[in-house]
Amino acid sequence: MVRPGGRSARVQAAVHAAVRELASEVGRDALTVPLVARRAGVTPSTIYRRWGDLQELLSDVAVERLRPEASPGDHGDLYADLTAWAEQFLDEMASPAGRSYIRDALLGDPDGSNAGQCSAYAAEQLETVLARAAGRGDVTPDVETVMDGVVAPLMYRILFRPDGLDAPYAHRLVAQALGRTGP
Amino acid sequence: MVRPGGRSARVQAAVHAAVRELASEVGRDALTVPLVARRAGVTPSTIYRRWGDLQELLSDVAVERLRPEASPGDHGDLYADLTAWAEQFLDEMASPAGRSYIRDALLGDPDGSNAGQCSAYAAEQLETVLARAAGRGDVTPDVETVMDGVVAPLMYRILFRPDGLDAPYAHRLVAQALGRTGP
Missing domain, CATH: 1.10.10.60 (Homeodomain-like)
Known part of the structure; x- marks a missing residue:
């Protein structure tokens, strides 16, 4: 440390x-x-x-660049908060700079700690969104459910299967993770 | 070609x-x-x-190594076929060799075609499983739903968040993708 x-x-x-x-x-x-x-x-x-080596250094720099700069916005309800967050996450991660940082973070990372840190950033942001919703009295899914239902498909498609990766798709993932068929 | x-x-x-x-x-x-x-x-x-360069060559070799060797097994029903497939996919991809091939496939891949090929292998195998179930008269989810619900979380966690990545977790993902709460 x-x-x-x-x-x-x-x-x-x-x-x-x-x-x-x-x-x-x-x-x-x-x-x-x-x-x-x-x-x-x-x-x-x-x-x-x-x-x-250089790759490990670039991996450390990439993780710093992928650190969220602000708390997730408050849009009044859980669906709105999660869709706004997912849309911004997709914008940032699917951009050329975002893709390049994700690759760097994964690559020069022999023990997986940098990739784990990227995932922890997303989980912390979702914890904030879910705790806020719980404070409003909403029943919320747990953070790992949202990681599986929203973050994982976005990141998988950014890396492996980029066709059709747009805001409406991110909204559908959120709706499904909340057990809704639509907004 | x-x-x-x-x-x-x-x-x-x-x-x-x-x-x-x-x-x-x-x-x-x-x-x-x-x-x-x-x-x-x-x-x-x-x-x-x-x-x-060497990285692009290693990426091509990795994709060849990730090509499935056999059609998915027939275990008599969709849930059994998908859980068996997901368990084998997890075993192969989360192994040290599998992780190394995935990283190589992602890395030396400037245009994303090798990563896309890895994803296409999984989608083709799932198409086979789903077509077989449809032939038995089952109502089946579409292949992209299973990619999002099963393949994406497995691959995301292999790369970014490996805690708790085991066969029971893969089974839960399959059950959720099929709209069931358990086997």
Whole structure:
């Protein structure tokens, strides 16, 4: 674990920033460890020691980029909250940048912890939506049911089967997960 | 498209065989294009010209390894056929070899056609199961419903959220996809 503000945290911030800057300047495929090290003001061996290789570093950066920036919006009821969330999730993950981050997160991830973190982000957001609905007195499905019924089909189709992946499809998944046949 | 028996098909077979042999002898991470070329009796430039790079070659080999070897078994009714199929799919895909092939298939796949092929294999097998049930006079869900309800959660959890991924979970997914609360 990294102590905030310590040297280790400063190195991490500088290296992540260097990856993001260089990816937008020269493109992700042109990145190398020496290039990133030079921009971050660290030695290549600092990067190898901490991240192992470029793919693991890109995986860590991708997970940071996939971290949600805000709590899910409150639209007054569970169906509206979940459809809005699913639509935004689909927009972000199915975008070229989103797809690229998902692939990076999956790839340089020998122990699966980065992929697990991506999934945990989605589960935390859904917990917020479901707790809010429970607070309104709604009967809600549990979070794993929504992961299976909404997040899994969206992510599976983004990675493997992209035809027909649009907002109405996301809405149908939410309706089914809530045991409704339509909005 | 490759004409069966032609030079192109022979090169492909030799290169795929070289990858499989070398992967079991020296390990997947030690593979290089020159090593594969030497074993296959082709020049490295033949491999670069045809596959672009090692990752695309590994992706093609992975898709071949993920191709189902047999038609889904006939167990007398739709629930039994789908649970048996889902259990076998989970066993194969969640194994260390299966996970490694899925990652390879996703990675060296710039246009998504290899990932699409993996998904098509599953859909074809499910079509067979569903057509057989329809032939018995059963009312069946359509194949995309089973993809969303069974294949997507299994694959999502294999890649992102492996806790609790076992045969009883696969059975519950099948029961839900068939609109049943239990076997």
